[in-house]
Amino acid sequence: MKTIRHTSTLYYYDGPQVFEARDAIGGHYLAVMIEPEAGRERCLVAGVEPERLRQFRTGALDLRTLLLERGEPEWYLALPNGDLNAPLALQPQATPLASFAHLPDPGFLLHDRPALAETLREARARNNLVMEVAVEPPEAAPKLRILTLRDQRVLLDADLARLYGVETRSLNQAVKRNADRFPPEFAFPLTRKEILGISQTVTSLAQLKFYKRVQAFTEHGSLQAANILNTPSAVRMSLYILRAFMKMRGELAENVTILKRLAEIDRQLLEHDTDLRALWMELQPLLVPNCNQ
Amino acid sequence: MSYREPLPEGCPPAEAEEVNAERVVYRLVRGHPPGLDDFRSQRAERPQGVFRGVSECLARGLSVHSQRADSEKTRKLPRFKNSFVCRLRLANGAGRIQPTFQPSHHTWWPLASFDILGHSEVVT
Numbered sequence: 001m002k003t004i005r006h007t008s009t010l011y012y013y014d015g016p017q018v019f020e021a022r023d024a025i026g027g028h029y030l031a032v033m034i035e036p037e038a039g040r041e042r043c044l045v046a047g048v049e050p051e052r053l054r055q056f057r058t059g060a061l062d063l064r065t066l067l068l069e070r071g072e073p074e075w076y077l078a079l080p081n082g083d084l085n086a087p088l089a090l091q092p093q094a095t096p097l098a099s100f101a102h103l104p105d106p107g108f109l110l111h112d113r114p115a116l117a118e119t120l121r122e123a124r125a126r127n128n129l130v131m132e133v134a135v136e137p138p139e140a141a142p143k144l145r146i147l148t149l150r151d152q153r154v155l156l157d158a159d160l161a162r163l164y165g166v167e168t169r170s171l172n173q174a175v176k177r178n179a180d181r182f183p184p185e186f187a188f189p190l191t192r193k194e195i196l197g198i199s200q201t202v203t204s205l206a207q208l209k210f211y212k213r214v215q216a217f218t219e220h221g222s223l224q225a226a227n228i229l230n231t232p233s234a235v236r237m238s239l240y241i242l243r244a245f246m247k248m249r250g251e252l253a254e255n256v257t258i259l260k261r262l263a264e265i266d267r268q269l270l271e272h273d274t275d276l277r278a279l280w281m282e283l284q285p286l287l288v289p290n291c292n293q
Numbered sequence: 294m295s296y297r298e299p300l301p302e303g304c305p306p307a308e309a310e311e312v313n314a315e316r317v318v319y320r321l322v323r324g325h326p327p328g329l330d331d332f333r334s335q336r337a338e339r340p341q342g343v344f345r346g347v348s349e350c351l352a353r354g355l356s357v358h359s360q361r362a363d364s365e366k367t368r369k370l371p372r373f374k375n376s377f378v379c380r381l382r383l384a385n386g387a388g389r390i391q392p393t394f395q396p397s398h399h400t401w402w403p404l405a406s407f408d409i410l411g412h413s414e415v416v417t
Contacts (some may be wrong), residue, residue, distance in 0.1 A: 012369050012394040014356045015335050015344060034371040041339075044371070059416070062371075081341060083343035105369035112366075 059111030131206040154216035186221035304350035309391035318357040321376040354400035
């Protein structure tokens, strides 16, 4: 009969509840304690791939998913008999132990951590909220301030109007008169929450909170605005804006590479943290008084 | 000081903090309302058990969480699916407590004189 040995406890609550084990030839197993039967301790055991086990240990994989989505379909039952030092004999079981009642509920992650995609999105939102693009500006042109809103790079109406040499009110009126040429992916009004968010996070836009209505223009919206204004200054400045957006895209691509590298470092740190925690759990009994064993 | 269960010498360890002000912890219980059986240590449950990776002192303590979310998470495990989350308002004289194992998990050694049921309430 196949046997396994406990190697490290992954989750403890009134005793080890989830633990790793190895068989005689080094195969990896995960054991989860289930309801005792007739007073006997029982655990559900499944063979798992080392890479999937690593994902579970770092909080990237849910316990139920780890158990259900495996290369090998075997399920086992083991009766620890209170002594995890001893080899555990594995009894093959019907899949998965006759019913799903013995499986953990969805959502059991060893470590609670935000998903990588979410971390990246948050990091991008924080890093790129405002980007002052250093493109050689035409004479007397103000610095270009590009913001990230609703996952789009935009210019605010006041900034665009200043670049085009018109009043903000005039720009917005022109846009209003040509509303059919400004779909939402070209221009959109900011919500109150967005206005307050920008005024609180961008020092140079702190005064924005006093404005009731603020319009944001995407790259295409900025060009469309130059078309409808049709002034020499607007046409000249629209080229400047185009170059700025192009440069910004290049810089963002580099930024994403850095963020990915940071995420990779973060993942490695978490792995080391998990290993240290496992080591700590093994060391703990040696540090706490142990008289009666 | 007398603890609810006989403890080995030097247990609780010196690092364990004495509860001398109110603090809230959470424990999974089977009963609703909970009974004293819900507050038995591993050692009391399995007098002959050998607990790998767990000292006798820890085996005679009770697992609690300082964060309710962690108790809720533990309920996802098959062993605890039929449990309830119980809030314990520990107060002066409750015993000693120490962070152990994963974050938010603590081991609590209650004093015999502490009225556990009078300070517990099922919340989920």
